[in-house]
Amino acid sequence: MVQDRFGIYLHIPFCRAKCRYCDFYSAPGTREVPQPFVDALLRELRNNHRRPDTLYFGGGTPALLSPTQVRSLIEAAAPLPGAEITLEANPDVVSQQSLAGFREAGVNRLSFGVQSASDPQLRTLGRTHTADGAALALAWARQAGFDDLCGDIMLALPNYTNAEFDATLDLLQTGGCTHISAYLLKIEPGTAFARHRPANLPDPDAAADFYLYAVKQLEAAGYRQYEISNFARPGHEGRHNLLYWNCRDYWGVGPSAHSCLGNVRRFWPDDTDAFVAGTLTEQEEGICDAEDFLLMQLRLTAGLDWDEYVHRGGTPLDARRKAFLRQCVGHGYAEFDGRTLRLTPAGMVVQNAILEELM
Template identity: 75%
Template sequence: MPNPDTYGIYLHIPYCRSKCRYCDFYSAPGTRGVPDEYVTALLRELSKSSRRPDTLYFGGGTPALLRPDQVHRLIKAAAPLPGAEITLEANPDVVTPENLAGFAAAGVTRISFGVQSADDAQLRRLGRTHTAAAAAQAFAWAREAGFREICGDIMLALPYYSIAEFDKTLALLQAGGCTHISAYLLKIEPGTAFGRTPPPGLPDADAAAEFYLYAVQRLAQEGYRQYEISNFACPGHEGRHNLLYWNCKDYWGIGPAAHSCLGSVRRFWPNDTAAFIAGTVQEQYEGPCNAEDYLIMQLRLCSGLNLTEYAARYGVRFDAGQMAFLRHCAASGYAVLDGDTLRLTPSGMIVQNAILEELI
């Protein structure tokens, strides 16, 4: 069972100045920042547990719309353990030297910028409100504020995408001092602006796969080791909070649309900011964290699935037909069977869903 001593808290900050065209995350208008009433609601929920987290993650939305004093109050209430990883997501155009210094003084140890592309025309197409120059400036301010853990996001296979656009974006993140990079394929989600009106110029599935494999190769060449399907880090700079998710450890999510898994039980908050502030909604039961969840999460990791541990945790063993399928995957370059550990290669991660269909 998950180690009860390893624990993270996720605080969802749903407010955004505008909605990106690809985004299907729950969000609310936030042109005036994050209301104090919302912070009070988070503090109300935090007061219900005295368990101290190893990691604290401000996700969104746009958490950098919080004021540093609000961040300070929330960190103090969460009472993270000494040496905890405390991450705050930020858009490059909402940070200043003053608020970055304030976030660092409040206790944030890790800042994560949603850069996505270094091409200004692409950023406008996506509905992003920053420019490449603004991203470079945000990185410089973060370094000046004392941040040593700086993260950046790259979106792959965007409209009219090219290898040159990836290289330009990687160079921007490297120059910015990124110790961690998330690189992931654009997915057109129903209900988004792109879902309603798909943009022209999207690469097909084969081209998207080639962009992903190129990104894996280039990031490795530049010292960013892949440790999860979409995550790459300089050695020792892996994201501890998200590893809790992928290793099915305990985490508590607070805020509308936030999810939790505590004691192998999954819960979620309804998508209703007003009701959350008013305290008229509670976490809802979602279901148990079971063998299927564990399999899906472990195969996202480059460390892979330990078959012996899988059997010990859940009493599940692959049958002869499934093992034959896995040996075929290994022979085809999609997986590695190393003793009792199953790992997907980058090529296998592209077709992960198809592999999982055979195993579940």
């Protein structure tokens, strides 16, 4: 991978409604992105003189931006030719006109938060779209000329079944998705679900089974797993997120956005008003060290190059770790050829325990 690849992440902290599981910094109850906020992003982008080859609009709900606002931000970021430019969207906030406008503005990759093909489940999650609405949004996106379409599936929801997963996969596959993110529901502190835990959640063993079933079905449908929660048709892997997992440079802009530049991690505090006013400054979070590299690389099916880990300051393999890795291989959790360590899907289920032992 090219060493000097660089990405920009723009955090758009506005959404119509807060989902019950969401712990991202966002301001619900808005139907558009205020122009002063866009002006603040443009102000910060003027300080950057490094052209990115990935640009990612995340949120919140970035599709609340107007195509004109998106165009101005893309022009300010000045991405390189052939750059991957991704915009996250909720199915119910887009239209044929807005999707055509986003494509014309330069967006070439859309990521839809579909989560489930079950309308009752979507209501439980606090989503404001329907399964039919998601299918229509995907059709509109194809009509607008988007060849890279991503869809999210949330696993192990209340009263979850393999049939619900199959229906959601069918919706995304029929809708033309080239990339699918499938991840387990996690009850995060401060969320509505943390305050009022939903009934009939699968236990950890059942959740693990749902994950392994999803991996198997996605592979059978032609979506190759390349990261713990991400699957893509060949050539459609997410280039921006690969920067994170490969510990490459990326710059986040906006309240709550994070960066890693030159192995130094930084972040913007959660304060939209101060960001707009220009009184918010990035804070240093720490160094991206060898342990961060290990943690990120073991998310990838390509695995961890142990020599590179040691080169970055990690601990060489000792007798204890070698014995532990032999156990992991024997139990079907990992593959290890003496240099590259790869976790299997079963190993990814227990990734935290493996990381704890290795670190």
